[in-house]
Amino acid sequence: MKSSRRSLQVYLCTFATSVFLIAIGLVLSLIWPVLLKFILDNLMVLTTKSYAFDLWKKFPEPFPIDFYFFNWTNPESVTNATVKPKFQEMGPYRFFETKEKANIIWNSNGTVTFRHRKFWYFDENKGINDIQDRITTVNPVALSSVYATRSWNYFLRKGLSVSLSSMAPNVYLTRTVSQMLFEGYEDPLINMARSLPFLGNSVPGWDRFGWFYTRNGSTTYEGIFNMGTGINSTFGRLYSWNHWTQTPYYEGNCAKVNGSAGEFFLPPDHDSISFFSPDLCRTLTLKYAGPSTVKNILGNKYVIDEHMLDNGTLYPENKCFCNGECVPSGLVNVSSCRFGSPSFASLPHFYSADPYYLDSVEGLKPDKRKHQFFLTLEPTTGIPLEVGARLQINMLMQPIAGITLYENVPRVFVPMLWFEQRVQIPDSEVFKLKMLLNLSIICTSLGILLMFIGLIVSSCLVYKICTTNICGKKENKYLYPEQNIPLKGERSVEIVKRI
Template identity: 25%
Template sequence: MKIIVSTKVLIYCALFGVALVVAGVILGYRIFPMIVSKKVWENAVLKEDTQQWKLFTKIPFPFQVKIHFFDVQNSNEILQGAKPIVKEVGPYVYKLNRWKDDIEWNADEISYYDCMKFEFDKEASGRLSDEDYVTILNSPFNALILAVEELSASALETVNDALPDVFNKYNSLFVKATVKELLFEGSIFCENGGEDDFATKMICQQFKAKAKVAKGMTVIGKAINYSYLNFKNNSHLGRLTIKSGLKNQEETSNLVRFDNRTRVSVWVNESSACNEIKSTTTFRPYLTPEMTFDVFSEDICRRLKMAYQKIETVKEIQGYKYVVTNDSFNAPQENQENYCFCVNRSRTLHGDFGCLKDGLLDLTTCVGAPVLLSFPHLLYGAKEYMDTVEGLDPNPELHETFVILEPISGAPLKLAKRVQFNMFIRAVPDIISIENVTNSVVPIFWIEESMILDDRYIAIIKDTLLKNLKILDMIKWGIIGLGGVALVAPTALMIYKN
């Protein structure tokens, strides 16, 4: 039987199809994105009694900290002028629990202490134990000599005579100690306060004064204790103030003050960009590859820039990978933005004053000692520095700092913060034990603080965001597809009839 459909009905069907297509486009490209955007930003803004607030106040899973020591293989030969040979030992793995303490609100700003606690992870460390012995550069010993050389070279001979009483069993350019001692328990010097000798007493008094500002040094009775990480353990690095985002969602989690100041006074020219702290403490939703981020690190007293590198998949979720730019520790001649990081406090490799070459940042004004910061294995460092030591093997995949973010929510899927601590060694006049040392950069250890998002939070992203986005996408294309059929079919029939 032949079905006859009037032209009028076909026109109405076609118009209905057009309406469906338009509705699908409006819903799919305007209404749905607005709804999703509102929900995503609601989940990003910091507000009490929300899931986001719970995650903010206490991260419900530990970060992982890996310590890689550079075990010195030829310490005796170095003292006779040989090039240092180091061997990476590790990683010694620790669980790092983080939480916020003493949280205060002031309008749309939140102030708090970011506290942390380390716990040795025997299982993750495998055959390694924190009772293992390693031989590394003796930082307090070397720092004292370099500091005296800088401030009062005429006192070096007196210091040389006092060194055995100051450092006792640690009276050497290199020290052999357990991992636990080096990182947390510490090494003791100035045991009796140096009261038996005037020069020793003066040096110990200077150490005690320095302990008030130098990271890692604490006064215990008359003695001084030095460790690399204990000052962080069950403690914090200063008071942070951030924006909640309640007034302006684009400012969510932006750092605005550190220790109640809008900038640090560590680097050259207090008003310089180097001293600015304004940065992000978490990452905003709706990322693009064109975006860059500044992140402030309290333990190195400065911001670092992160830029997009590529797309990577973490637990079946695609994310944008941002890395700390490889020119972060470049010399001012190569990166003029770095000029104010040239503090001229540590003498250069050759004993002169001046800016360091690519790859090293002088942390003297930050940590109170002539410590040099770099990427692990001197990644992106000057060849001149690399040539002074054997045993380094820089690899961006292993040694860069990065974060992989889910691009819609800004949630971190995976991250790794990696830095290395080094010092220059060289022969210093009147210090007999190191009079034959060849100028070198000696790496001490590098540290990685990392996280891969826990499966339960991966599931939340998949189920509450990505799955719903997929459903909305299906609805959009379903409506557009149905409208397309309702438009094309009557149009085809009208053409056929005519």
Template identity: 30%
Template sequence: MGTKTAPAPPPRPLPLCAKIVVAFLFFGLIFSIVGSIVIPMVFTTIISNIVEEIMVITPNSELYEGWKDPSSNMPVYQGYYFFDVQNKEGILQGEKPQVLEVGPYTYMMNVTRQNITFRDNDTVSYLQYMTYSFVPEMSVGSEEDMITTLNIPFMSAANGAKYKTFWEQISVAALGHIHNYQAFNEISVKDLLWGYKDPMLLHMQGLAGKDLVTTDTFGILHGQNGTNPNWFTVHTGVDNSSLLSTISEWNGTKTLSWWGDKQANMVNGTDGSMFHTGIQKEDLLQLFSPLNFRSMPYEYQYDTSYEGIPLYHFYVPRFAYANPSEYPPNAGFCLEDAEKCVPTGLFNISICSQGAPMLLSHPHFLYGDESLIDAIDGIEPNETIHQNSIDIEPVMGVPFIVNQRIQINMYIEEIGGIGQTYGLKPTYFPILWIDTNGVLPDSMVDKYKEGMKLSQSIGNGARYGCIALGITCLLIAIVVIIYYRDRKHKIRDKQNQTIKAIENEYIALPMMDKEGSEINQNGSTKIDPVPV
């Protein structure tokens, strides 16, 4: 038979102090993790959900009244800067153009949304009216100030005759002589912007008919002050917060018809008054403006802040106006052979302006080809004052600082048969640039800061409260461990001292044999001497 193995003794239960230590360590770690990781994540999700509930376009939403009247949320101004020609006679003799920037001439924009109609597909339609009022105290002069610039109606007619017969070209030149028109003219700020009756247009309308010459009035913003509203349909953000304020239709169409491919003709993004919530740095924001005749991309550039509020700085990058050879997705914006596409830095809108050779760019040809800058004296691009940008609060998608900047240019050259153009060199000539700017008012900023402060206080209170509780538990566990370790050492030391004392006492006692006689150290019995 084999030997039986004795059963293992049962495990000793943890003493109470060890259970206490384990409990405090466990809860200390849990509270610390919850405060450091879980609460920030959960709180961020809660805030995002609250923001998504607030940021919707409905009659009962908190932002509805401000959305109906955007100017009440952010006063918006447009500053106009004109390139005053300094050597118009010299240019006609082949000299390099010299221009002097004059401005700003500032107008307050008042934007209202009317005829608002909510639809069943999470969209709302409205007419957007824009009115302008001159602000003398924010301007360098009056609307009656005179500017020397290109005679845009005459040069447009001359360009239109470029590929016509010689006799048609002579007719344009003759009309110019009749009305004493030259390549350049002096015109007031008011007339150039808002329009004037042009004798040559009236004459041409009488000859060609109103079907070909649709108006006898010219102005860069003619018909834009309180008339010709744009019809927008945008997403409300109720069913999908990522589509908040995104344009679904513009003037009854979902796409444009001017450009060469589907991508170029897409109506993307918002009108710039608001964006979707939860903006990320990787997002490429889109803004559609009828003035641009396309959607413009805005790319993240850097972090910034306003009144202590963190913002993201988005801007229109170089590729927006890049030649297709540099940025192939822009091929749809070039309706000519690739070799004839305009240089990087320009956007040809002649198809949108009845054939007139008009082009858009950044102010002072910022980010443009060096040839554009070198062609004209007085062009000095500066990213700080010429960049098209928006500073956005990323959680709510609200623009805090807006600087939408754009320049209007015209292509000029000598045209055979039209003597007024003789001597002109092929040039992309700047007319003016516009700075549409706004800053969120202090009342709105303070309101936002109060909400941000409250949410941060609640979040930080919960977060740091849990962390503090966790640290407290860990400290208690550490104190208990140290206490019991020291107590154990003291007990062990006392036990060691007791054992040593017993050992010393045992060594001091004499050794006895069986008879009770003391034994010597050599092992012999010690015999006491007999007394005599």
């Protein structure tokens, strides 16, 4: 009887297990959309305990940034109207960039305020070129000073011309790559500009000039960001920059601070995405360009096109980006954002720009594969899969009456340098993302497997019950049980015959 009870308990437990497996399998097969939504909702929130926080606070590994300079090979012919300025690209000069957040403040309205801290260091071991290479280019400090005087009366400009000629006898200069980037170099015009308040903001309060001078390790250069955390706010959206919702650098809609803060994007549509660039003091809009696969993950690719680069020539709504100097499509006027210097941003080698720019110089060769600015996002989560950030800095050189050094120069947009940041999603995150994206297949497959196992167990249980006497009665193997006479051999046959 005890044995029968144990057998019955085993059968009941087995039956319960099979029902449980079938139920769990059925639930997994049907519940995966709810589970996916729950995971995505948690991913789209930034707190100190959320999955995205550590990645947002400090990027897990440094990423490369390559700088290219344009060496002016015929500067002595600058006043010869029959000779175009000729440039030779030099580089890449590879640095590594680390990026982290500083001065983080969590606000009660569901936003977070922070600053960026970045460090750049030259890759001594794998540097492709020597940062002590010497580059000849237009004198950016002199050009900025002269540009600031274009609205002065003739006699004031003539007075400045005398001082300028003694301190900057040529419109060009030669410096090392290191000096042009982070090290900086001394220039007497900087000291003069700091002592002459009527030059306004044409030259910042630096003691040296370098395109990235004072930026290494700075927490103030890129400004103050206020971003939505997803709690009573839009996740990743930039609500203000330097406490502005409209910058003072542009007019109308062009001055609005909007789009992503540049790191998180809501699941995008198939039209466009936007993010704010502190270097250009404006929002950049990228248009959908089609699907793209990164590390076997399908994403949507977005690129900077002619609409973003236009100043009203092709799209009238962009005229507010002119800043008083409307130029042909392809260059973005950032002079008001760059201390009043004649600075214009473009894609490298004037890619996707009006032919006017290429026709005025020699040596540039735009290439879509090398010079396109793009961003690839995973469409379900909005996670960036790959970034190809490429921008070129140009300066406008033009004749200025009354400034002897610049009276006979051509009007030309001089390419100074361009940089490229090419970053892909870290391998450590690829597996997690693939698991998330394949959640439906994983849940469905696991559910079917569990249901199949449950059905197999149930079938075996039914078969066992049908072929086994679970009440404890055994078949009588003896003809005369009281005599213990088994039915074996000849004796069994004989007994049968007697019967």
